[in-house]
Amino acid sequence: MVDINWYPGHMVKTKKKIKENLKYIDVVVELIDARIPYSSKINEFNEMFKNKKKILVLTKYDLCDKKETEKWIKHYEEKNYRVISLDLIKGDVKKFFEIIENVMEETVSKREDKGMLKKRTRSIIVGVPNVGKSTLINRLVGKKATRVGNKPGVTTSLDWIRISDKLELLDTPGVLWPKLTEEKVALNLASFSAIKESVLPLDDVATYILETLKTYYPNLLKNRYGLDIIPDDIVELYDEIGKKRGCLIKGGEIDYDKVVNIVVNDLKSGLISNITFDRKDD
Ligand SMILES: Nc1nc2c(ncn2[C@@H]2O[C@H](COP(=O)(O)OP(=O)(O)OP(=O)(O)O)[C@@H](O)[C@H]2O)c(=O)[nH]1
Ligand SMILES: [Mg+2]
Numbered sequence: 001m002v003d004i005n006w007y008p009g010h011m012v013k014t015k016k017k018i019k020e021n022l023k024y025i026d027v028v029v030e031l032i033d034a035r036i037p038y039s040s041k042i043n044e045f046n047e048m049f050k051n052k053k054k055i056l057v058l059t060k061y062d063l064c065d066k067k068e069t070e071k072w073i074k075h076y077e078e079k080n081y082r083v084i085s086l087d088l089i090k091g092d093v094k095k096f097f098e099i100i101e102n103v104m105e106e107t108v109s110k111r112e113d114k115g116m117l118k119k120r121t122r123s124i125i126v127g128v129p130n131v132g133k134s135t136l137i138n139r140l141v142g143k144k145a146t147r148v149g150n151k152p153g154v155t156t157s158l159d160w161i162r163i164s165d166k167l168e169l170l171d172t173p174g175v176l177w178p179k180l181t182e183e184k185v186a187l188n189l190a191s192f193s194a195i196k197e198s199v200l201p202l203d204d205v206a207t208y209i210l211e212t213l214k215t216y217y218p219n220l221l222k223n224r225y226g227l228d229i230i231p232d233d234i235v236e237l238y239d240e241i242g243k244k245r246g247c248l249i250k251g252g253e254i255d256y257d258k259v260v261n262i263v264v265n266d267l268k269s270g271l272i273s274n275i276t277f278d279r280k281d282d
Helices: 009-024 044-048 066-078 094-113 133-141 183-191 202-216 218-225 234-244 256-268
Strands: 027-033 053-059 082-085 121-127 159-162 167-171
Touching: 009 044, 009 121, 027 094, 027 133, 053 066, 053 094, 053 133, 066 082, 082 094, 094 121, 094 133, 121 133, 133 167, 183 202, 202 218, 202 234, 202 256, 218 234, 234 256
Parallel strands: 027 053, 027 121, 053 082, 121 167
Antiparallel strands: 159 167
């Protein structure tokens, strides 16, 4: 069992802030990483947002295994989410506007029937660190309204951002009050940079990445590191990658730390893509 003792103070504050803002919120937009649609989904949101309209966005669609994603979309649709998958970098975000309008249609027309004033839809964007919350907002605004970065914890405060006459969004810092006690979840979150590198031993993360690739994506693993075969033994696998990449220390020994860093960084920077680590059928 990995030992995780991590619950930064700002997580507590964020939770309090979300709760304070709850009464203003019409729609909850929950983001999960398409490569880990189970591990990056926060259970606590179910209870917290139980009476709200909900949209689930699978981000990083460009990096996931599309066949697996289809299964997850179906899974969450059966749980009554409106689900969309998005490539937030190159994809079209028009779909997002359509869905949010669609979800709000009933409420808006009810207000109109009652002769009430038009009001902007208020929506909150939530999800684990690094999932793409700020990127989504920037895409919707069409300019850099909020900061993004490829590490967890870039957004630290809660801000309302006006998208249009119809829509206002609340960006939130990434939150993690999930199933971190599940070892696989923690490893998945670490593999895709939702938790800081210091939380788990990096060699555990690299080994997990290699084992998972070996199981589900052997060809991607072979191609990435130029391997003819994948050794059964994990140490031999490290050795092979080390040799291919010239990770050697004096005396021709393999520099394992270097291999660990290469593997973790290849995943983090999307150099190994079309992968999904949470398997619907497992
Ligand atoms: N390839 C790809 N990269 C993405 C996508 N969405 C976001 N990213 C990248 O993921 C990283 C994190 O994005 P952010 O928008 O800062 O994530 P966040 O959820 O706001 O993170 P915190 O504020 O730390 O909680 C950035 O490097 C983005 O460029 C996507 O759909 N595809
Ligand atoms: Mg952010």
